[in-house]
Amino acid sequence: MLPSFSNSDHDLPKKSNTLELRNSTFSFIKSLFSLKNCAWIVLTILVQLLIVVFMNRASLWPSTLPAIRDNFQAPPHEKDCEFGRVYVYDLPPVLNKELIENCQDLDPWPWSSKYCSAVSNGGFGPSATGLDGIVPENLIPAWYWTEMYAAEVIYHERILSYKCRTTNLDEATAFYIPFYVGLAVGKYLWFNHTADDRDRHSLIMLNWVKDQPSWKRTNGSDHFIMLGRLTWDFRRLHDSDTEWGTSFLYMPLMKNILHLTVERSQWDELEFSVPYPTAFHPRFQSDIQQWQSYIRARKRASLFCFVGATRKSFKNDFRGLLMNYCKNESDSCRLVDCSVTHCYDGAPVILKTFLDSDFCLQPKGDGFTRRSTFDCMLFGAIPVYFWEGSFKDQYKWHLPVAAEAYSVFVDNNEVRNGTDIRSVLERYSREEFDIAEDLSHLGVNGSNRLHFKPVLDSVMVSCHHIWCLNLGGGLCYS
Numbered sequence: 384m385l386p387s388f389s390n391s392d393h394d395l396p397k398k399s400n401t402l403e404l405r406n407s408t409f410s411f412i413k414s415l416f417s418l419k420n421c422a423w424i425v426l427t428i429l430v431q432l433l434i435v436v437f438m439n440r441a442s443l444w445p446s447t448l449p450a451i452r453d454n455f456q457a458p459p460h461e462k463d464c465e466f467g468r469v470y471v472y473d474l475p476p477v478l479n480k481e482l483i484e485n486c487q488d489l490d491p492w493p494w495s496s497k498y499c500s501a502v503s504n505g506g507f508g509p510s511a512t513g514l515d516g517i518v519p520e521n522l523i524p525a526w527y528w529t530e531m532y533a534a535e536v537i538y539h540e541r542i543l544s545y546k547c548r549t550t551n552l553d554e555a556t557a558f559y560i561p562f563y564v565g566l567a568v569g570k571y572l573w574f575n576h577t578a579d580d581r582d583r584h585s586l587i588m589l590n591w592v593k594d595q596p597s598w599k600r601t602n603g604s605d606h607f608i609m610l611g612r613l614t615w616d617f618r619r620l621h622d623s624d625t626e627w628g629t630s631f632l633y634m635p636l637m638k639n640i641l642h643l644t645v646e647r648s649q650w651d652e653l654e655f656s657v658p659y660p661t662a663f664h665p666r667f668q669s670d671i672q673q674w675q676s677y678i679r680a681r682k683r684a685s686l687f688c689f690v691g692a693t694r695k696s697f698k699n700d701f702r703g704l705l706m707n708y709c710k711n712e713s714d715s716c717r718l719v720d721c722s723v724t725h726c727y728d729g730a731p732v733i734l735k736t737f738l739d740s741d742f743c744l745q746p747k748g749d750g751f752t753r754r755s756t757f758d759c760m761l762f763g764a765i766p767v768y769f770w771e772g773s774f775k776d777q778y779k780w781h782l783p784v785a786a787e788a789y790s791v792f793v794d795n796n797e798v799r800n801g802t803d804i805r806s807v808l809e810r811y812s813r814e815e816f817d818i819a820e821d822l823s824h825l826g827v828n829g830s831n832r833l834h835f836k837p838v839l840d841s842v843m844v845s846c847h848h849i850w851c852l853n854l855g856g857g858l859c860y861s
């Protein structure tokens with residue numbers, strides 16, 4: 384059993400033991416991302432879940448780590464930074480800055496130049512265009528064509544201006560390693576690159592960090608890193624050139640470092656998922672409020688929609704099944720076929736489709752989770768999942784553990800067996816998932832009632848405007 388630190392004194396964390404350090408680091412990082420501190424509410428969904436959070440906050444934190452909950456007591460003078468301060472390492476440029484500068488080299492398909500645009504504007508990507516009539520005019524400047532794997536760049540950019548950042552190593556509760564490992568490995572994932580190619584940057588980073596005095600104090604248990612890609616890209620098991628990914632997360636020096644990723648492995652207690660970046664990067668709290676009012680007032684013409692492409696190489700491809708189903712149900716389903724339409728991240732046709740639908744079908748993609756789910760929720764549509772892995776153990780800091788509070792689950796096998804998706808969705812009346820002004824309705828209690836678009840205003844907690852780091856609607860600081 385983990386010891387309880389609830390009576391711990393107010394010592395600076397560096398004087399504590401490793402576990403306590405780990406705990407304080409957890410609390411700190413959690414505080415960066417937690418709903419408590421930010422209005423991440425860009426997603427409609429969140430509205431509701433915030434209330435769930437307030438009612439039942441404890442249940443959001445990983446139950447396997449009871450001791451991390453509310454244990455860390457910040458030093459008494461830390462009025463503004465309740466959870467402590469973060470130190471951002473100044474890494475060798477080859478691990479971040481040079482990757483951006485040489486962005487044309489990042490792409491496995493050099494002609495696409497996708498990465499150069501992806502890493503522009505501090506990871507937000509190019510300003511969005513073509514959103515007239517989809518997004519209120521005054522909000523258009525808050526939209527960018529953000530790439531789904533840009534989180535590590537955005538995160539770094541934002542944390543540099545974070546008010547609880549410290550440049551004094553002795554003052555830090557947590558140490559952030561701004562290594563763009565997803566960008567570094569991206570190019571080497573494909574073709575006949577070697578395992579060494581895939582691991583090179585990771586080894587440079589670990590060899591560098593292990594010599595830092597701040598590392599030696601704790602062996603990394605107060606260190607954290609953001610991984611822009613799905614966790615599966617960092618978990619190569621063998622030293623084989625033909626096996627996918629880098630072995631980064633299995634390198635011995637990684638064993639204490641907490642990692643954030645857009646899709647986590649449920650077997651890794653040191654890994655936490657945070658939403659994929661979306662296209663919306665609100666500048667002020669008022670941007671968020673305006674957006675919320677806008678999507679809440681929207682009259683939606685379609686019951687559900689499907690955005691995706693079939694995967695011809697897959698036998699029994701579930702996406703193909705959904706696509707055919709959607710075509711057949713054209714009265715209630717709106718289809719964007721990405722083998723015909725160019726479906727880049729945040730394409731207006733996709734966003735418009737979400738805006739006009741009550742539900743969006745979300746089969747698994749490369750992993751169990753999809754960026755598209757967050758685009759969908761951002762536009763006020765409700766995700767329909769077909770695999771448990773798409774929500775189970777994911778986004779615990781951002782979404783309610785009770786997935787039925789904000790989404791619908793229909794097992795993919797049942798769909799194959801003839802369960803009619805449309806009939807399932809029709810069981811939810813519009814009233815049930817329309818604005819619930821009465822807060823007493825907002826609990827998950829109440830079986831399959833989706834309180835999807837309730838009052839945001841009461842839960843617009845202290846989001847300090849530009850410190851709202853929008854990843855999929857809002858990793859916030861402060």
Ligand SMILES: *[C@@H]1O[C@H](CO)[C@@H](O)[C@H](O)[C@H]1NC(C)=O
Pocket residue numbers: 574575576
């Ligand atoms: C694979 O490796 C061979 C030999 O090193 C090289 O000639 C070839 O261009 C490589 N192919 C690709 C697709 O990188």
Ligand SMILES: *[C@@H]1O[C@H](CO)[C@@H](O)[C@H](O)[C@H]1NC(C)=O
Pocket residue numbers: 401599600601602
């Ligand atoms: C860090 O790891 C080394 C090698 O395993 C060990 O000797 C040392 O005691 C550890 N330090 C701390 C603070 O845990």
Ligand SMILES: *[C@@H]1O[C@H](CO)[C@@H](O)[C@H](O)[C@H]1NC(C)=O
Pocket residue numbers: 707708711
């Ligand atoms: C298409 O819809 C019709 C009428 O609703 C139904 O009878 C038929 O089985 C459906 N076909 C597919 C492939 O879903």
Ligand SMILES: *[C@@H]1O[C@H](CO)[C@@H](O)[C@H](O)[C@H]1NC(C)=O
Pocket residue numbers: 794796797800
């Ligand atoms: C699908 O149908 C088969 C045959 O009727 C049945 O054995 C199986 O349990 C069903 N699976 C699900 C998930 O409903």
Ligand SMILES: *[C@@H]1O[C@H](CO)[C@@H](O)[C@H](O)[C@H]1NC(C)=O
Pocket residue numbers: 828829830
């Ligand atoms: C909902 O809450 C009420 C009172 O708190 C309780 O009696 C009831 O059993 C709950 N219903 C469900 C489905 O959890």
